[in-house]
Amino acid sequence: MAGNRYSRRDFIRMASVAALSGFGLSGVSCKKADLEEFLQKHYLEMTEEDKKRTIKRLEEKYLKKYGKQFTISTQGAKPGTLWGYGLDLSRCIGCRRCVYGCVKENNHSRYNPQLHWIRVLRLPEGSLINLENAEHYYDPALVPEPGYVYMPVQCQHCENPPCVKVCPVHATWKEPDGLVVVDYNWCIGCRYCIAACPYKGRVFNWAEPNIPAEELNTAVHYLGNRPRYKNVVDKCTFCVQRVRQGRYPACVEACPTGTRKFGNLLDPNSEIRYLIDHKRVFRMKEDLNTEPKFYYFFGL
C-alpha cells in the first residue's frame, strides 16, 4: 500500500525534523497548528487522509486570518485532458482586463507587493516578437493605439518546463493535465525557477499578500488561488480551480474582445484544436524547446 510505503520515511522525517527544529521552535509560541504546518508533507506524498487534515487546518487558518470560510478543493486532473490556451494576437487591444480579472479571481496581493500573473506587452507594428521593443507600462487614454500590437504573456505551461527542472525541492511540478503548479507550502523561496523561466511566468510574493477581505474569492484550489504566503513563488495555473470543473479561466471571461481561447488539446472538437488546425499559430521562444501549451494565433 502506498500509505505504508512512506510510513518509515515519515517517521524518520518527523523525528529528525522535530529534533533539528526543536531548538528553533522552542523560542516561538509553539502551537499545534504551527508545528503541523511546519511538518506538512509534500502535496504529492499526502494520503487522502493527510489532504483532508491539511485542508481543514488551512480552512481554519484562513477563517481566522480573513474572517471568511474558504472551500479548498483538491480536485485532481481529469483523465484524457490536456489543457491548451489560444490567444488571438489580431484581436488583443491591450486593455488589461484580463490582468485584473485574474487578480480578482486568484486572490492576488493588490499592492505592496503588487502581484500580476499576466503581463501585457506593447510592441511596435512591423516586426513582431522582438521583445526588446516591448513596453510594459504603456498607459494611453484609449487602446488600441495605432501602430502597435499587444501581446499578453503569462505562464505558458510548457511540456518541458525549465522551472520544474531547476527546483531544488520539487516544490513545483507538471500535473497530468499539463498544468504546472506550485505547492506553496513546500517552496523554500530560492527563486531559481524565476531565473529559469523564459516567459517571466513566475512571480514572487515579496511580502505578505495584501488582499481586501471583501474582495476575497473563497472558492479556491490547494494548488491554485488560495491566499499565498510571503516569500514563496507563485504562478498562473490556468485557473486550476475553474478549468477542472469545466469552466473557462477568469482571463478568458474577462476579455472584452474574445481574444482568449481555452480548451482540451486531446478533444478533437474543442475550440483550441480548431484554431490550431485552422489558424496560423506560433509559440513563444520555440528554440528553447520548452514546448509551451500556449498558442498565439492570428484569427484574422
Added chain:
Amino acid sequence: MYYSKQQDVCLERVNMRRIVLLSFLLSLFVFCWVLDGRAKEEDFPVPRPPFSEGIFPCSNCHAGMEANTKRRELKEEHTNIQLKHGSVSRWCLDCHDATNRDMLKLASGEHIDFSHSYELCGQCHGPTYRDWKVGVHGKRIGYFDGGPRTYFLCVNCHNPHDPKFKPIKPEPPPFKPLYKYNPAARSGK
C-alpha cells in the same frame, strides 16, 4: 501536437456515433425543412441582445405606424443612430423587417428573431461566422465542458450600426519595481 494519444482507438467508435447522430440530425433537418420551408440554423446559447433602454419590443411604437419603405434620413426618431456599416448601399429595412418590427429579415426575406442575429451578420461575414460558430471568433463564457455557457452575439461587441470596435480605456499598468506606497511613482520612468 499532443492530442493523438488515444485517437485511433476511439476513432471508430466516434465515427459510428457520428453516423448515428448525423442520420438523426439529417432526418430532423428534413423534417424541419418540410415543416418550416427552410433549413434552420443551429441554436446557440446567446445572451439577450443589447437593446437600447426601453426600446424593445419595437412594435410598441411601430404597431400602428404606416411603414415607409423609402430610403431616407431619419429626422424624428432614432436620430442617435449613425449608420457606419456600408451606409452607401444599405439602410434600416435591409435588416429590420418592415412588416414585423420585432423581427429581423434575412436576404431571403425570411424573418428571424433578434437572438438569431448572427445569421443575419453571417450572410456577409462568412468566414467570421464560421469562426464564431466554432468559438474562434468572439467571446464565450461559462463552462466549456459539461455546463451552461454563453456565446456572445456579434452585436454584444459590435454595434450593428457602427461595427468597428471602439477603443476603450485600459486598466492601469503594473507598478514599476521598487514602487512602494506612492502611486505617483508609477508613472515615473
Added chain:
Amino acid sequence: MKRDRPGKGLDTSRREFCKTILLGTMSLAVPGSILAATEKKGLSDWYGTKYEPAKHLYAMGIKVDRCIGCGRCVDACKKENNVPDYPFFFRTWVERYIETEDGQTIVDSPNGGKDGFKTLPSDKKVFKTFFVPKICNQCEKPPCVQVCPVGATYRTEDGVVLVDSQYCIGCRYCIQACPYGMRFIRPETKTAEKCTFCYHRIVKGLLPACVEACPTQARVFGDLKSKASPIIQFMRFNKTFVLKPGLNTEPKVYYADIDREVR
C-alpha cells in the same frame, strides 16, 4: 519598419567599427575597401543619373497563406538571372512544410519547388501543410557583408545586398556567414552569387521576376520610402514576421501568416 532599439543609434556603427578594426588594419595590404569605393561609383555609372538610390528602400512581403507551391517564381528567377539548372542552385526557392499528425515537421523542396510539389515525401498522416517561399532577406545589417574580406559584397543605398563578381575571390566566407543559406558559388565564374531583388529591373521601376510571375500575389514588392507602395499596405494589414529575428540582421523580407515551424 526598421527595428530600432529606442534610445540607441549605435548598432550599425558598431558593426562598422568592428569591421574597421578587423579589416581596416589589413586594408593596406588588400585594398578591398578602396576597390569597394570605386566599384560603387561604377554602379551609378550603370544606372545613370535619373535614378536616385537614396530615395528608395526596397522590401518584399510574402503572404504564406497565398502561396500554392506552383514554383513559377523559381522558374522565372532562373530564366531571368541565368541561374544554372544543375547543380541545384537557387536564388529563390519554395519550401513545403508538412506537419504530421504525430507532431513532426517535415520540410522539403524538390528541385527548389520549381516543378511544383507532386508527391508527399512520407506516408505519415498529414495534419497540415503550407509553402514558404525563400529569398535573400536583404538584411539591414548583413552578416555576409560584414565578413567579406575584400569588400566584394556590399549593401547599396536602396537596401539591396549585391556581389561584385569582378572582385569576389571565391573564399566562400559569406556562404558560411549567411544565416538564411541564400548564397552559392556560381560554377562558371567560381564567385559568390545571390538574389539581387532583380536589381537590373527594379532600378527601372519594374518588379522582380519572381513577383511578376507569382499567380496568386503571394509575393509583394515595394519601396518602404514610398507611401503608395504595395509593401506599405502589406505591412499595415498584416502582422508580419521576419526570419530569425534574434540575430539582429534586420531582414527586409517580411512574412505574413507565418506558421510556427518556419526557420
Added chain:
Amino acid sequence: MEAWRFYKKTLVLVAKGRPIYYCWCALLLFIMAVGLWFYMKQMETGLIVTSMRDQVSWGLYIANFTYLVGVAAAAVLLVIPAYVYHFDPIKEIVVLGELFAASSIVMALLFVTVDLGRPDRFWHLIPGVGKLAFPDSLLAWDVIVLNGYLVLNVIVPVYILVNSYYEKEPVKSFVIPLILLSIPWAVGIHTVTAFLYNGLAARPFWNASILAPRFLASAFCSGPAMIIIIFQVIRKVSQIKFSNEALFKIAELIDYALFINLFLLGAEVFKEYYSNTIHLAPLEYLYEGLRGHHVLVPWMWLSLTFNVTAFLLFLIPRTRRSLPTLNIGAFLIIVGVWIEKGPGFVAPGFIPDPLGEIYEYFPNFTELAISLGVWATGLLVFTLFMKVAIPIVRGDFVHSKYAKIASKIEPK
C-alpha cells in the same frame, strides 16, 4: 579525558588575547548584530525590504555567494603545489589556507540562507527527509557539493592540526586521499556553481559555455589574492613565519589565472559584439549602457581597469616581488573580480528580463547590512580558527608542553 582537555584548552585560547584581538572580535560581533537585526526585519516583512524584484530576482546575496564559492575553490591552488609538487614554502600555510576555504564556504552557505525566502523550510533540502531534487536541479547539486567541501576542508586541517598537537605525523594513507580528493572537489564546487547559471536557456548572458572556465579562472585570482593579504596580516599579529617566497609564488600563479580570465572575457566580448545578436544586450548593458540604463557601466570599467593593472603589476617581476605593489595588486584583484563576478555577473543575467524589461538593480542598505553581517561572521569564524591553528602550527600549543604544565598543576 584527553580530548576534553584539548577542547578546554582551545576554548581558553579563543577567549584570551591581546586588546586588539578583543577589539577586532567586538567589531565583528557588532557588525554581525547589525546584520542580524536587519535580517530579522527582512524575515518579518519579507524580501520586499531588499531591492530585488521579479525582474531581477537575485541580487547582492547570490553575487556574494558566487564570489565566495570561488574564493573557497581557490584553496586548491595552494593544495596542489604543497602536496603534489612538495613545494615547501607553501606547505606551511596550506592548513591555514584550507581553513580559510572552510570559512568562505560557511559564508557562501550563509548567503544562500539569507537569500532564501523560507529558511524555516530548510529541511525540504535534506535528502531522505525532505525532497531534494537530485540530480535534476543544479541547486541540489550545489547543496551537496558545498556541504561536502565544507566537511572535507574542516576534516583535513583539523586532522593535521590535532596530529601536530600530539606531535605525531599524520597518517598519510588517510589524509593524502582526502587532500587529493579536495582538488577535483574544489574545481567541482565552482563548476557546479557555474552550471547553476549556465543551464538556464532563458538567460542568454549565463547560457555561454565559456562560463565555467571563466569562473575557475577568476576564482584562482580572487581567492589567492585574499590569502596574500590575510597571511600578511597574520604574520604581523602572530609572529608566525611565512617566507615571502610563498607569497610571490602565489602572485605568479594568480597572474596566470588573471591572464586566462581576461582572455576569456575578451573571447566573450568578441563573440557577442561581432555577431551582434539580441544576446548582446546584457553585455551592452554592462559596458555601454542599454536604452539609457547604465548604473553598472562605471563599475565594470573600474573592474576592468583594476584587473588589467593588477595583471601588469604581477607580470613585472620587480613589482610582483615587492610587498607594497604586491598588496596593491592583490587589493585590485579582490575588488576587480568581486565587481566582475558578483554584481557584474548576477544582475545582468536578468537585464533585460525575458520579456525585454529593464530594471536597474542596485542593492539597498538592508542588503548591504546583511551582507556585511555575513562577511563579519565568516571573518570571525576564520579568526577563531586561526587563534587555535596558529599556536599549533608554531609549535606553541602541543600536547607535550601542555601535558608538562598539566602535570605541574594537577600531579597524579
